[in-house]
Amino acid sequence: MEAYIKGIGIVSPQNTFDTPDFLTELVEHNSKTLRCIEPSYKEFLNPILSRRMARIIKMSIAASSVCFKDAKIDMPDAIMTGTALGCLEDTEKFLVAIIENDEQFLTPTSFIQSTHNTVSAQIALQLKCMNYNFTYVHKGFSFESAVLDGLMTLAEGDAKNVLVGGHDEISEKYYRVCDRIGYWKKEEQVLTMDLINMESDGSIAGEGASFFVFSNEKTENCYAVLCGIKTIYKPESNAEIETKINELLHTKGLTTNDIDLVVYGINGDARFDKTYNNLKEGIFKNSTATYFKHLCGEYQTSASFALWMAANIIKRQTVPNAVLIGENKSKVIKNVLIYNTFLNTDHSVFLLSQC
Amino acid sequence: MSSKIYITGMGMISAIGNNVAESLASLENSNSGIGTLENIRSRHKAIIPVGEIKASNEELTAMAGLLPEQQSTRTALLGLIAVQEALKTAGITDIKEFRTGIISSTSVGGMGTTENHWYEYLDKEKTGPWLKYIEAHECGDSTEFIADKIGIKDYLSTISTACSSSANAIMFGARLIKHGILDRVVVGGTDSMTRFTINGFMALMILDKEKCKPFDSDRQGLNLGEGAGFFVIESEKSAKGKEILAELSGYGNSNDAFHQTASSPDGAGAYLAMEKAFKVSGLKPTDIDYINAHGTGTSINDLSEGTAIDKLFSKNVPNISSTKAFTGHTLAACAAIEGIFSVLAIKHNMIFPNLNYVNPMTELSFKPTTTLEKGKKINHVLSNSFGFGGNTSALIFSRHQ
C-alpha cells in the first residue's frame, strides 16, 4: 500500500497557506498557545454559508480548497479526516449555553456543528461530493487512522484521488482545562523557538488544518510517495518501538541506514522527549534530525503538520534551518521517516520516499 | 488475506436488556425500553420519553467487574460491558493469540461527565476525583479504556460520524481484515445519554413527546436512547473451528451532500450507500429477506430512507421494520445494536416488529412489519444507519453457509 502525495493545503500557526515559501519567514508566537494564521475566507466561502461556521471549519475548507487546486483535481473519490476534538469551540458554546440558560432558549447551530464529522461533511457539502466520507476521532491516532484508510481505499482500486486531512483547534478554555492535568508548561514565559532545549514538564499548545490529496497516479508535481504508516499503542520498551519501525521499513526493503532524515515530534516535554532521543542517538544516529512542534505546537493531529513538512523536504530537497537539529547530514534526501507521539500513549511512524 | 468476514461474537446493552439474550426476549415480547428519564438531571425530564439503561454508573462499574476506583465515563462503561459479552460469545480467552484490534465509535465520548464538571474543570481552586475525567472527554479515551481492560494492543481507532458511526466502525474493521492488517477486530459503538444531546435534539425540534412511531404518517420525531453494541469479526484464519454466527457480506458508505442535518427528500445518499453494500456482497435486492431500517421516526429521515428503499427495491420491498421504538435512537451505537438484531433475525428466523405504527405514509409503497414474524427463513438482512453531515451507511448480514 502506498500513495503519491499529489497536493497539499495547510493552515497552521506558520505562514504555510498557499505560499511558495517554505519556513524561511517564521512566525514567533509570544504565547504558550500557538494559534493559526488564518487566511481570508472570501475566496473560498460565500458569506451566507460561512456565517455560522466556526474557525476550524473555515480553516479546513480553505485548506482543502487549496489542496485540490494544488493537486489539480475538482472532486476527491473519498474524504477521510482525523480530529481528536472535533469542533471544540462550538462544543463549548453549546455546553455553556445549556448550563447558563438552564436548558432553555437553545438554538441548534452550535450543537449541529459540535458533531465530530462536521468538517468532512462540510467539505462534501461544498463540493456536492457524495463519495465515501469518514471521520476518525482517536486522540493521537486520529490523523493516522485517516491516512491508513486513505492508503487502503486507494489499494482497493475504486478510487484514484482521496482527500486525507487532520484538523484540531485549541480554545482558551480547553487550554485551561488541559493545563490542570499537566499538558502544558508551567513557566510564565516560554520561548517557543527554544522548545527543544527546555527541561521542564509539559509542552505548548497548538492547532492546525492540513489536507492532502493521496493518489495512485504519479504526476510531475507530486511531492513524495507515502510508503506506509504504523501506529504503536503504549509501547512497553524502546525495543518494541524499534521492532515496529523495522517492520515498516522491511515492507519496502529498507533498513534504518536507508533513512536520510527523520522528523521527530519532540515537544519539549521532559517526560516524553527521551523516546525521540533514544531513536535520534540510537538507530537513526546517522540520519539528519528535524523537529516541528516549536512551529505548530502540540496537538493530537500534529503529525499532519509533520507530513506536510516531510513531503516538502523531499520535493524541494531542502531542509529549512528552523527545523534542523544539529547538522544536515544528507546530500540527497530519498527516504524520510516521521516519528510522533501524543503523550507517550499513541505513537506513529510514517515512511516517505522520493517519487 | 481473508475474503470473508465472520461474526463470531456479539454483545450489547441498551434500554431493552443488559445483554443479547435479554434484548432478544424484549424484541420477541414487544417490550419497549422507552420510558421516563431517571439517571440524569434535566428540566425536560417530564416532557421527553427516552430509552435509558436503568443502572447508575456505579452499578455499571460493578457489572463490568471493576472496582469502584476504576469507574470511568458512562460511555466507556457501557462499551466495556458490551465488549466483554462479545469476547465471551466468541470464546476468546487469549487476546494475544491473533493480531487483534478494536474499532469503536461514539458521538458523545465523555460529554456526560464533562457537562457535570465543566466549571469545576475551569476553576483552579477546585479539585476532586473528577479531574481524571478531563482526558476522558475525548472520544478515543473510551476506546483506550476498553482496550486496556481487555488487553488489546495491536490496533486501536475510533470513528465519529454521528448516527452512522458504528456502521462505519464495523466497515473499517472488516476492511482491516481484508487487507491482512488484522486477524480479528472488536467493532461497534457506544453512547450514553447526556444533557448535551437531549438539548441538542430538543433545539432541532425533532424529539417526539410520545413514543416514536417510525414510518407512520403521523410520526413526530425520535426518542433518544443509550447503549453499546459490539461484534467480534474474524478472518478465515482466526475463525477456523469456531461457531460462526453470521457473515458480514456487504457494506457501503456514502454522503448525501444535501444539508448539514437534514436528509435529501429523494434519499440519494442512502441509495448510494445501499447500492455499494450490494456491490461488495455480490447480492441483489431480491436476495434480502428483511430490512432493519434506520427509521428514526423523524419526518425527514423516514421519508428520505423510505424513498431510497422504494427506488432500490423497485417498490418490491421485503419485510422491513425499525427497532428504534424498542431502544430509542442510540446514536453512535445504533448501527451495531441493530446489526446484532439483524444477526438475531438470521439466527432465529424472526422479523422484529416496528412498534407504534398505525397510519401508512402515502409517499411510500411499503408498510413495515408490525408484529413478530417467525418461521420465514432469513438468509440476508440489510441494515441502514444514517447520520448528521449527510453520512449514510448500509451493512448486509448473511447466513453462514
Next chain:
Amino acid sequence: MDALIDQLKGEIIEQLNLEDLKKEDIDNEAPLFGEGLGLDSIDALELIVLLEKNYGIKVANPADGKKIFQSIRTMAEFIEANKK
C-alpha cells in the same frame, strides 16, 4: 409596526450572524428563505428561539415557521397578534 420591524431586523441580523447585512438591505416584504435572504431550516429554528426568548411566544411545531417567517412583515404581524 414600523418600530417593531426595525427592531426585528436588528435582532435577526444578530441572531443569524448576518454581519454583512444592514437593516436597510432587508426588504420588509421579500421572502426570508430561499430566494430572498437565502436562509434555511436551521435559521428557522433560530428564529423560533428568537420569538420565544425576546417576545415570549412559543411555536411548538417547526412546520408553522413557514407561514410565520415568510417575510419580515409577516413575522412582525405574527408577533403583534400573539404578544402577551
